Amino acid sequence: MGIPWDIIIIQTVNGIVTGMILALVASGLTLIFGIMDVVNFAHGELFMLGAYMGVVTLATTGNFWLALVAATLVIAALGAALQVVTLRPLLGRDPLYTILATFGISLVLQNYALWQFGPVARKIQEPFSGQFTLFYLQYPWYRLLIAGLSAAMIGGLYLFLKYGRYGVWIRATTQDRVMAQAMGIPVPWVHTGVFALGAGMAAASGVLFGPLVGVNHAMGLDWVLKAFIVVVVGGMGNLGGSIAASIFLSLLEAYASIWVSPSQAIIVSSVVLILTLLFRPTGLFVPTPK
Amino acid sequence: MTLSRHAGTYWTGFAVIIVLLILAPLVLPEFWRRFLTEILIWGLLAMSSDILIGYTGMVSFGHSAFFGLGMYGAAAALLLVKPPNLWLAIVYGLAGSAAVALFVAYFSTRLRDIYFAITTLIFSQIFYVIIFTWTEVTGGENGLAFSRPGFGIPGLWTTPFTSTTLHWFVLAVVAAAYLLLRRLTQSPFGMVLQSIRENEARTRAIGYPVERYKMMAVMVSGLFAGLAGVLYALQNRFAAPDFVYFVVSGEVVIFNVMGGIGTLVGPIVGAGFFLGLREGLSRLFPYLATTFNLPHLAEFPYLVPVGIIFIAMVIFMPQGLLGFAKRWLNR
Numbered sequence: 001m002g003i004p005w006d007i008i009i010i011q012t013v014n015g016i017v018t019g020m021i022l023a024l025v026a027s028g029l030t031l032i033f034g035i036m037d038v039v040n041f042a043h044g045e046l047f048m049l050g051a052y053m054g055v056v057t058l059a060t061t062g063n064f065w066l067a068l069v070a071a072t073l074v075i076a077a078l079g080a081a082l083q084v085v086t087l088r089p090l091l092g093r094d095p096l097y098t099i100l101a102t103f104g105i106s107l108v109l110q111n112y113a114l115w116q117f118g119p120v121a122r123k124i125q126e127p128f129s130g131q132f133t134l135f136y137l138q139y140p141w142y143r144l145l146i147a148g149l150s151a152a153m154i155g156g157l158y159l160f161l162k163y164g165r166y167g168v169w170i171r172a173t174t175q176d177r178v179m180a181q182a183m184g185i186p187v188p189w190v191h192t193g194v195f196a197l198g199a200g201m202a203a204a205s206g207v208l209f210g211p212l213v214g215v216n217h218a219m220g221l222d223w224v225l226k227a228f229i230v231v232v233v234g235g236m237g238n239l240g241g242s243i244a245a246s247i248f249l250s251l252l253e254a255y256a257s258i259w260v261s262p263s264q265a266i267i268v269s270s271v272v273l274i275l276t277l278l279f280r281p282t283g284l285f286v287p288t289p290k
Numbered sequence: 291m292t293l294s295r296h297a298g299t300y301w302t303g304f305a306v307i308i309v310l311l312i313l314a315p316l317v318l319p320e321f322w323r324r325f326l327t328e329i330l331i332w333g334l335l336a337m338s339s340d341i342l343i344g345y346t347g348m349v350s351f352g353h354s355a356f357f358g359l360g361m362y363g364a365a366a367a368l369l370l371v372k373p374p375n376l377w378l379a380i381v382y383g384l385a386g387s388a389a390v391a392l393f394v395a396y397f398s399t400r401l402r403d404i405y406f407a408i409t410t411l412i413f414s415q416i417f418y419v420i421i422f423t424w425t426e427v428t429g430g431e432n433g434l435a436f437s438r439p440g441f442g443i444p445g446l447w448t449t450p451f452t453s454t455t456l457h458w459f460v461l462a463v464v465a466a467a468y469l470l471l472r473r474l475t476q477s478p479f480g481m482v483l484q485s486i487r488e489n490e491a492r493t494r495a496i497g498y499p500v501e502r503y504k505m506m507a508v509m510v511s512g513l514f515a516g517l518a519g520v521l522y523a524l525q526n527r528f529a530a531p532d533f534v535y536f537v538v539s540g541e542v543v544i545f546n547v548m549g550g551i552g553t554l555v556g557p558i559v560g561a562g563f564f565l566g567l568r569e570g571l572s573r574l575f576p577y578l579a580t581t582f583n584l585p586h587l588a589e590f591p592y593l594v595p596v597g598i599i600f601i602a603m604v605i606f607m608p609q610g611l612l613g614f615a616k617r618w619l620n621r
Contacts, residue, residue, distance in 0.1 A: 039404045089605045095404055096349055100547055100604045103540055108597035115591050225415055228408045236405070264423055270416045274397055277409065281400060 006135040007258055013134065015254030017143045019247035020150035024205040026227040026234070026242045027154055028198030034237030035174045035194045037095045038087060041102040043202055043227065044220025045109040050075045050203025051215040052113060055122045064127035068207045072200045079199025083192045091188070106220075113217040121214025124207065146208045153204065154243060157197075161239075170194055174237070229269045233276045235283020244285040248272075311461050315454040324525070327457045329565055330464045331521045333558030336545035337471060338514035343543070344552030345475055346507045347487030348402075352394060352410030353542045355417045356512040358534030359386040360519020362421065365434040365529040374439040380520050387516020388509065390417060395508035399501055402490070411536055418534040433530030451524075460521050464558075467514055471554055474510065483507055544600055550610025559612050567599070568592050 029043050053071035058064060086101045131138040161167040172180040173190045181187045206215075213219065226249070231237075234245030249272060253265040260267075276284050311330075315323045335357055342348045363386030364379040371378055398409040421428045428434065441459060442448030451459065474480050482503050485493045494500045523529050532538075541564065549560025571592035579588035607614050 033404075037404075039408065086601055086605065093608075096407075097604055097608060099349065099404065099407060100543065101601050103543070104597045104601035104604065107540070107600070108594050111591035111593040111597070115589060115594070225412060229412060232405060232408060261423065263419060266419060267416055270412055273409070273412060277397055277400055281405075 004258070008255065010134060010137060010139075011254040011258060012251065013139070013143075015251035016247060017147045018254070019250030020147040020154075021205050021209050022223070022226055022230060022250055023154060023243040023246035024150045024201055024208075025223055026230040026246050027157065027239055028201040029224075029227050030231045030234070030237055030239060030242045031157075031170075031194055032198045033231065034239075035170060036087070036091075036098075036191050038098040038102065038195075039095070039228075040195075040198065041099060041224065042082070042105040042109060043102075043198070044222075044224030045106045045113075046075055046079060046199045046202040046220075047206040047223050048113060048215070048217060048220035049078070049109060050206030051124070051210045051219065052117055052122070052206075053203065054124055054207035054210050055117075055215055058124060064125070067124075068204060071207045072204045075203030075206075076196040076200030080192050080196040082199075083195035087195070088188060088191070091191070106224075110217055110220065117217065119216070121216040123214060124210035126211040142211065146212075149208060150205065153201065157201070158239070166190075166193065226266070226269065229273050233269075233273055233283060234285050238283060238285070241283050241285035245283075248284075308461070308465060312458065315457040320453060323453050323457060325565070325569070327453070327460050327525060328522075329562045330457075330460050330558070331518050331525065332541075332545065332561040332565065334464045334467055334521065335515050335518035336542050336549070336557030336561050337468065337554055338511045338518065339542045340546055340551060340554055340557050341471065341475070341483075341507055341511040341514070343546050344554075344556075345480060345487060346483045346504065347490075348399075348504065348507070349407045349543065350410045350508075350511070351407045351536060351539045351543065352398075352412075352414035353511075353515050354534050354536055354538035355390050355394065355410075355414035356387040356515035357519040357522070357538060357542075358417065358421065358529075358531070359390045360384070360516030361523040361529040361533055362386060362428060362434070363516065364520040364523040365436055368436040368439060368523075369434065374437065376439040376441060376524075379439060379524070380517070383520035383523070384513055384516050387512050387519065391509045391512025391516075394512065395505040399504040399508060411539065414534065414536050414539055418531060418536070421534050422531045428531070429529075431531065433528055433532075435528045438524055438527050456525060460525070463517065463521060467517060468554060471514065475554070479503070479506070544596075546610075547608070548600065548603060548610055550612035550614070550616075553610070553612050556610050556612035560610065563611060564596065567596050571595055 025043065025047060029040055032038055032040050032043075050071045053074050054067045057067035057070045061067065061070075082105055086105060087098060090097050090101055126140070126142045128142065130141040132141060133139070159167075161171055169180070169185045169190050170193075172183070172185055173187055177187055180190075206219075230245045230249060231242055233249065234241030234243070249269045252268050252272065253262075256265040256268040311326070314326055318326065335353065338356075339350055339353045342350045360383040363383035366386070367379040367382035368374045394410060394413045398406055398413065401409055422430060424430070438451055438456075440448035440450045441455065449455075475483070482493065482498050485496075485498075486500055486503060490500060519533070522533070545560035545564055546557045547560070548563050549558065550556030575590040575592070576588045579585055579590075603610070609617065
């Protein structure tokens with residue numbers, strides 16, 4: 001039995017597609033962590049609620065792209081509201097308390113979604129159903145489009161952080177909160193804005209990923225766990241590292257699921273995590289600290 | 291003088307609570323008797339996690355792994371060894387949780403703060419996936435069911451548990467565990483843990499091997515969590531992957547915060563408060579639904595209001611119920 005090149009190439013494409021979505025989720029998470037030391041346990045729930053918002057808007061308007069935009073905006077607003085109500089009072093306290101608060105938020109949102117939408121998984125219809133032939137598979141174009149869109153959003157985020165007026169505010173606040181405040185940057189609102197941005201990105205990835213799997217109340221959990229692994233492996237608060245780690249880990253999981261069941265493939269990421277912790281606890285994709 | 295009077299009040303209070311808990315199953319109906327036993331078991335689990343959260347300053351989001359392995363260890367002893375033996379179940383359960391605790395302690399104590407929390411969470415999910423998918427050994431999704439062993443000295447005399455005697459047994463184990471952990475936190479070892487919480491760099495500078503102390507703390511915590519798992523398995527006569535799921539770890543952290551971290555008793559109070567809220571709210575919503583004719587409301591999940599109460603407590607009452615009561619009494 002030779003090396004199954006066709007399967008490997010198919011899994012490479014799959015891995016890159018999931019990797020791009022994961023990168024979109026993880027970059028929101030790492031951005032929030034980088035700027036306010038908040039580990040957002042509710043990130044997966046924002047992803048899940050985004051997908052549900054997509055389901056609801058799609059059912060009323062019938063337009064996928066409108067649903068994508070609407071879900072992103074609504075969840076970004078929800079994120080801003082949650083940040084103002086629960087996280088702003090905790091500013092300056094031990095980061096532990098922010099973990100606890102976001103954990104509470106995730107409990108509330110997840111159980112609310114279960115009650116509101118029921119336990120049966122919903123489906124988002126793909127915006128178009130074109131396919132191309134990849135060896136013996138009919139591979140949907142939509143999947144490639146997701147990867148492209150995610151890459152575009154991450155690229156947009158990068159450009160915004162680098163050149164945008166508010167992007168500079170965000171970077172300044174990440175570097176030195178007190179100094180940024182002294183220079184006249186409204187730091188509390190930068191925090192709110194970043195949380196909203198992260199929430200919107202999570203919601204957008206939820207809608208984009210919706211057509212590939214069913215939408216249900218527990219879907220966020222898988223993603224938040226993977227995103228946590230990604231941000232630790234990539235180096236916390238490091239955007240480029242998170243993206244590299246997302247693709248690296250998704251490719252590994254895709255290859256692993258050739259031989260083991262997909263639910264066990266997460267163990268592969270965990271092994272990478274353990275090795276990272278052992279040999280390079282600052283993260284695999286960050287320059288060696290001098 | 292004041293110190294001894296303080297100790298006197300403490301031991302009187304302790305004795306009163308123990309006597310009340312001994313008498314409780316004699317007057318309570320069956321359901322509430324089991325409920326009280328369950329609070330004690332979850333309280334023990336939360337107390338074990340307090341060693342890390344409250345005394346060492348490390349938040350573990352992976353206590354379900356220790357708890358679950360205690361359960362499955364007990365299940366292994368009860369299913370494999372004939373005749374089933376209570377003490378062997380405890381030994382197997384502790385061995386199972388100790389093995390997991392060693393693994394988790396070795397890797398995750400290299401990290402601090404949030405990184406520690408995330409890695410413990412991910413480790414517990416690994417064990418969940420292994421238990422969930424390894425159907426031949428663990429029974430997979432369905433878990434393992436077994437019968438409850440009797441109490442006694444193997445070979446000489448055994449007597450089956452009733453819900454009352456099981457309550458007393460659980461109470462004895464939890465009380466002993468509490469006294470042991472209390473002694474531990476007041477020992478030089480416990481003092482070093484607290485100094486790690488207060489200032490890790492200084493503790494290291496004084497010359498304590500901080501990593502070794504942290505690993506010991508995780509091991510101790512994991513062992514007591516495993517003990518809680520064994521007790522839970524004994525009470526419910528099954529082991530299921532749901533209890534290894536990270537939601538259980540999250541609840542343990544909630545018990546701690548609600549009751550008051552760094553107090554050992556607080557987590558038990560928190561467990562009681564949480565479980566009481568659960569019982570109350572899951573009766574309240576069906577009642578409201580029928581009263582106001584809103585059928586959809588009947589299945590409203592109790593975790594939504596509990597989650598909101600939890601967030602409010604994190605923001606306004608971070609010292610927990612017990613800490614709040616203490617401050618109020620001392621005023």
